[in-house]
Amino acid sequence: MVCLLEGGTGRKKALSVRWNAEAQKNARPKAHPPHLAPQRPTHNAATGLVPAAVRPRLIGQRALGGGGSSSPWRPGVLCLGGDRRRLRFLPAMSGLRVQRDLQEAAALERRRQRELQRQGRIFNARVRTIGVDKDALDAQVKDRKIQEATEKARNEELANEMKQNDKMMCMLEEQQKRNIRNINKAVSDFQKNFQKPETRREFDLSDPQALKKDRPARLSDNDPRCTVSGLQKFMGEDLNYAQRTKFQKEQLREWSLQQQRDHKNALADKKFLDDLHDKNRIELDRKTMEQQRIEEETRRAVCAATKDFNKSQAAEVAERKTLDKRQKMKEDMDEISSLLQGNLLSENPAQAISSFGTHRVITDRWKGMSQDQLMAIRSFQQQQVLEKLRLKEEERHRDAEWDRQSMQAARAQLILERHQERQNRERRQALDSINAQLSHEQKSKNIYLKEEEYSNCPTSQYFAQFNTTSR
Numbered sequence: 001m002v003c004l005l006e007g008g009t010g011r012k013k014a015l016s017v018r019w020n021a022e023a024q025k026n027a028r029p030k031a032h033p034p035h036l037a038p039q040r041p042t043h044n045a046a047t048g049l050v051p052a053a054v055r056p057r058l059i060g061q062r063a064l065g066g067g068g069s070s071s072p073w074r075p076g077v078l079c080l081g082g083d084r085r086r087l088r089f090l091p092a093m094s095g096l097r098v099q100r101d102l103q104e105a106a107a108l109e110r111r112r113q114r115e116l117q118r119q120g121r122i123f124n125a126r127v128r129t130i131g132v133d134k135d136a137l138d139a140q141v142k143d144r145k146i147q148e149a150t151e152k153a154r155n156e157e158l159a160n161e162m163k164q165n166d167k168m169m170c171m172l173e174e175q176q177k178r179n180i181r182n183i184n185k186a187v188s189d190f191q192k193n194f195q196k197p198e199t200r201r202e203f204d205l206s207d208p209q210a211l212k213k214d215r216p217a218r219l220s221d222n223d224p225r226c227t228v229s230g231l232q233k234f235m236g237e238d239l240n241y242a243q244r245t246k247f248q249k250e251q252l253r254e255w256s257l258q259q260q261r262d263h264k265n266a267l268a269d270k271k272f273l274d275d276l277h278d279k280n281r282i283e284l285d286r287k288t289m290e291q292q293r294i295e296e297e298t299r300r301a302v303c304a305a306t307k308d309f310n311k312s313q314a315a316e317v318a319e320r321k322t323l324d325k326r327q328k329m330k331e332d333m334d335e336i337s338s339l340l341q342g343n344l345l346s347e348n349p350a351q352a353i354s355s356f357g358t359h360r361v362i363t364d365r366w367k368g369m370s371q372d373q374l375m376a377i378r379s380f381q382q383q384q385v386l387e388k389l390r391l392k393e394e395e396r397h398r399d400a401e402w403d404r405q406s407m408q409a410a411r412a413q414l415i416l417e418r419h420q421e422r423q424n425r426e427r428r429q430a431l432d433s434i435n436a437q438l439s440h441e442q443k444s445k446n447i448y449l450k451e452e453e454y455s456n457c458p459t460s461q462y463f464a465q466f467n468t469t470s471r
Helices: 096-123 134-194 241-341 371-453 460-464
Strands: 002-005 014-017 357-361
Touching: 134 241
Parallel strands: none
Antiparallel strands: 002 014
16 A cells, blocks of 8 residues: 655645556556556565656655666655655555565575585595594694693792792791881880980970979969969069079070980981991892892703703604605605596596486586587577567566556646646635625725714713712
8 A cells, every 4th residue: 555645735635556466467557547647566565666657756766866767666755746745654565575585595595505515525535534643643642741741840930939939028028027126126215215204395294293293372472483363473573583584594595405415316316227227228138139149040040941942842843844744745646646547637427427327427526518418508598598588678668668658647647736726726816806805895894883883982971970879
C-alpha cells in the first residue's frame, strides 16, 4: 500500500495503489484513470523497490541526483506535476524473507569455502605427513632440559643475591637503630647534667615548692613587693631606688652571660652531633662500596660463564642446522627425481580415468578437457549470450512503454490540477465580490443607525430626575 499526500490548493487527497502479484506476469498495461499514475510491478513486493511509474518524480534519491531507471527505491519526497509534493508515509515491504535468504546464502558459502580448504589440505601430498619425527622430538626434549637447567641456575643465583641483599639491609637497619639509640642517650645525659629544671629561667612559674619558698606579704616598710592596692606603699616613697636599679642591672648582666653560655654550649653540641653523623655516613659509604665491588666481581664471573655456555650452544645449533640442511637437500633431490619420472608431470591422460567408469575422472590427476568438450561448452555459452541479449531487448521495450504511459498519466494529472486551480480562483473571486457587497450593506446600516435611530441622545436633565424621592 502506497499513500501519497497531494498539495497545491491546501486540499489533501490520499491515493492508494495496491500491487497485485498476478499483474507482475501480465505484460499488457491496464487502463488507469487520468488522475492516477500507472504502477509497474517490475520487482517483487518483498524487496521494497519503487515502481517505475513514480520513478521520474522521486526527489532526494534519483529525481535530484539523476539516478538510472534500475536504482532501488528508498523513502523520499514524491513530486507529482510541476510542484513538489511531500510523501506522507511509504512503509517498506517486509524484508524478513530477504534477510533470511541472505543469511542462508552466507552460511552455504562458508560451508563451501571450508570444504574447499579441507580438500586442499587432504589432496596436497607435500602438506600431508604420516608418522612422527623422533629425532626432532628428542632434540626438543634435550633443549627443554637445557632451558630448565639454565632457568634453575638463574633462579638460584637470584635467590642468593636476594638473601645477601636482605642480610645487608638488616645490618644497615641495626646500625641505624644503634646510632639513633646512642644519639638519644647522649641527648638525655646532656639534659640531665646541663639542663636541670631548677636552672631554667621560667622555673619559678612551675616550681612545686613555690608556696613553701614564698615570703610573707610584707616584711618591712621598704618591702619592694608592696603594691598600691595593698596600701603598703604610696607614690613618692621609693626609698630603695638605687639598690633596686643596681640589682636590676646585675640581674640583666647575669641573664645575658647565661644566654651566651647556653648558645656556645648549643653550638658545641651541634658540632659534635654533626661530626658524629659525618663519621657514620663515611663508614656506611665505605661498607656500601665494598659490597658493590664484591657484587660486580660476582656478576662479571657469572657473565663469563654464561658467555662460554652460549658459545657452546651456538656451535651445537650451527652443526645441527648443517646436518638438517644436508638431509633436506637429499630428500628434495629424491622427490624431484620421483616426480620427473612419474605420471604427474608427464601428463598421461590415462592416469585420470576412474575405476568406476570412463565418464568419471580422478580430480587430483585430471589435466583438463578435450577439444570436443571445450567446443560444446563454448557453443552452449554462445546460445546463452544470445538468449540474454534477446531478454534485455524485450526488457528495454517494456520499460519504454511503461515510461510513455507514465508521462501520459503525469500530463493528465497536471491538466487536472490546473483545472482545479482555475475553479478555486473563480470561487475565490465570487466570494470576494459577495464579501464586498456585504461590507457595503453593513456600512449603510451603520450610517442609518448612527444618524436616524440613535440621534436622540440623553442629557443631564434626564439622569437628574432619578433618585430624587424615597419611593
